[in-house]
Amino acid sequence: MILVGNARGGARNLALHLLKEENDHIELHEVRGFASDTLPEALNEAYALSRGTRCKQFLFSLSLNPPPGKNVPTVAFEAAIDRAEAELGLTGQPRVVVFHEKEGRRHAHAVWSRIDVERMKAIPLPYSKMRLCGVSRELFIEHGWRMPPGLADRRQRDPRNYSLAEYQQAKRAGRDTRDVKTAIQDAWAISDSKAAFIHALEERGYRLARGDRRGFVALDHTGEPYAIAKWAEVKTKAVRDRLGDEKKLASIEDVRREIARDMQATTKRLRLEQVAEQRKRTEEFQRQRAALLERQRSERVQLAERQTVRQLAEAKARQDRFAPGVRGLWNRLTGEHRRTKERNEREAYAAFQRDRWEKDDLIFAHIEARTRLNVERTQGRAQRTETRQALRQEFRDYAAMEADPREEARRAFREKRQTEARQQTRRREGPAPSR
DSSP states (O other): OEEEEEEOOHHHHHHHHOOOOHHHHHEEEEEEOOOOHHHHHHHHHHHHHTTTTSOOOEEEEEEEEOTTTTOEEEEEEEEEEEEEHHHHTTOOOOEEEEEETTEEEEEEEEEEEEEEETTTOOOOOOOOHHHHHHHHHHHHHHOOOOOOHHHHHGGGGOOOOOOOOOOOOOSSSSHHHHHHHHHHHHHHHHOOSSSHHHHHHHHHOEEEEOOOOEEEEEOTTOEEEHHHHHHHHHOOOHHHHHHHOEEEEBHHHHHHHHHHHHHHHHHHHHHHHHHHHHHHHHHHHHHHHHHHHHHHHHHHHHHHHHHHHHHHHHHHHHHTTTTOOHHHHHHHHHHHHHHHHHHHHHHHHHHHHHHHHHHHHHHHHHHHHHHHHHHHHHHHHHHHHHHHHHHHEEEEEEHHHHHHHHHHHHHHHHHHHHHHHHHHHHHHHHHHHHH
16 A cells, blocks of 8 residues: 655644545544544644654654555554554554545555653654655555556656646547538528528538638538538539529638637537536535435444444353352362453454454445445546537637637737847847946
């Protein structure tokens, strides 16, 4: 598992962070070496001890993160914490251990007090990151987990250079030419006038315009032109006879800007619809998550109650094995009392392990259920992200289509002239005097 630790102060802020309710489940697993039995009071106790020294970072906080999808039992977490404690030189120091579960992932936090109360000095922690990396490698090898490349070789450490998903390009190349030809031919076949032909084209997502080289063209929603005579497979004279003079039509540039304005309004509407749908899905996810967590917390409470009742009954049964009175004294003399005590200790430890594994099994089942819910949300979120990025790119494409290219050329020309004028002025004035 990945171990990340650092020395720090701020007992109050750390306690608030470890008890954040944004986690699905929070369990204060252990409080050792403190007079207090709650997390905030224990860390404040460490702060009070540090006031007798000049140490500012009087705590060492360690997070233990198993590989994704691995169910790690509590005993493995405890062993990893003990090993890190020994490696850091914090053996016997007061510590607290907290388990967190969030989005189907269970991890642990361990916090030690660095203050040695006998010498009233902070325990030094040289090369703590390197030591924790060594412990982490050993844990991956012992458990048979696949080691991350950055942990196996520092030169392969992930630089986190991942970019966002690339914006979806305009789907010009995705349009099937057979569909284009069929749409234009159908519009031509069912119309007997210019107005009817324009209406038929618009119903199929095309606009009629005046072409640069060919008289009449149809523009699709991306502004791509298609010559009417070519794609309808009719003679140019027949097109002109039905549609009249092409000079009375708007140019390709004007129609493209009109398409861009209309499509920008459409993409805005679709983006608003997507935001509303995303809000609805988020609310549904929160309802499902709340119901799941309520059921899981109830099951954990019920398990704890059942285990407590069973522990009391088993403890009573073990205690009843000791004979009272004279018989009990005789059992002490013959060694029967010692053998019964050893048997009780073995059974008590076995019961302790049984209860812990039973609790771990329930936790693993809860994590699996939470993971399934989170996977469904992640898949839906990925699809919505792709759609949102595609809509944004299309909006930018249509905004660029709407812009007048001649105005862009004029602005670029003015900027070029201004740059040349500044360069000529500097050349005439010569180099700046040295200081």
